[in-house]
Amino acid sequence: MSNHDNTPLSSAHHEEEDTPAVSSPKAGFLPIETNWFDRLFISVVIWVALSLLWFRFIEPMGLSIWISNAIALALAVLIISKG
């Protein structure tokens, strides 16, 4: 019982505390603190929503879905870098 702190799980715990965080939250133009994965997720959500709205309202007027994809990609770059 005396060497309780030498068990593998407790040492794992200590090591985890010393390890630097893989991704740290940052404050960009988004109203919440996000890491890069959050911003990627937001970008994908926006891309899907934009594509569906494009299919419904814009594509019947003759504009290709690739324009929507380009806009979504530009937004994704902006959100991931400055969000």
Next chain:
Amino acid sequence: MQSNRLGWILLAPTLAILFFFGVLPFIYVVYVSFHQWNPFAADPTMIFNGADNFRKIVFDAEFLNSVGVTVLFVLFAVISELVVGYILAQAFMKEFPGKAIFRTIHTLPLIMAPIIVGSVWKLMMTPSIGIIPHYLNEWFGITVNIGTSPVAAFATIIIMDIWHWTPLVTLTLIAALVSLPPDPFEQAQIDGANKRQIFFHITVPMIAPAVVATVFIRLMDALRTVDEVWMLTGGGPGSATRFVGVHIFKEVFPKTNYGYGSTISVIVLYLTIVACWLLYVTMLAPRSKKD
């Protein structure tokens, strides 16, 4: 390094199960959603059709109607379950005669399979033999027929869902309330705060994570409700209770349209994730600090 490897070894079985039973089927459904595929047709070949299924879905009036009906159902059911569940949880925090028996009886609906719940409610709601239409007619002169009245069918499904799932909400909220430290409440009472102020400024913020987790679970469940509704109304009358789950079922099984069914599933998953994420952002996510 050694402990890192141990961590990964301990996690490996869970990750493997998650990958094979969660991630792989999801990737397969996304793959199928870009195809036209009827495995029971004379030619069961999968035909890649790009985003045509997604083009079709945004103009599918039945699907859009089912999304609207489902959102209404989720709003009514989940909010009611949260309110009733909280009231019951607060009641169970106090001592009263027969509390243990009442708590056991109250939890019983949770152990019933949804398809059984649907069958039992169908028996209770059938006009000629059901106990509920009989007494509603005898006591209040109200005639209820879920086979012909869309409002009655929709309301019955909401009441059935509340009956079935409120105990889950009660149990999670009891767990949250029990774990609250007494000090902030005592200090607030000493400072002269009234019950309403204590509820909104101390209780709600402290149980918010548990509430959000409970709403996540109920939201995800309610969005994919099929069996109870299928047994009770079969999606009718008309399309009054044709929730997205029922819509997918009808698209995939009777029509064997697996490609389009997968597309609907992907969109429903997307809507579920977005709804949960918006809830998380609104209730829990740390606000950005701007200098």
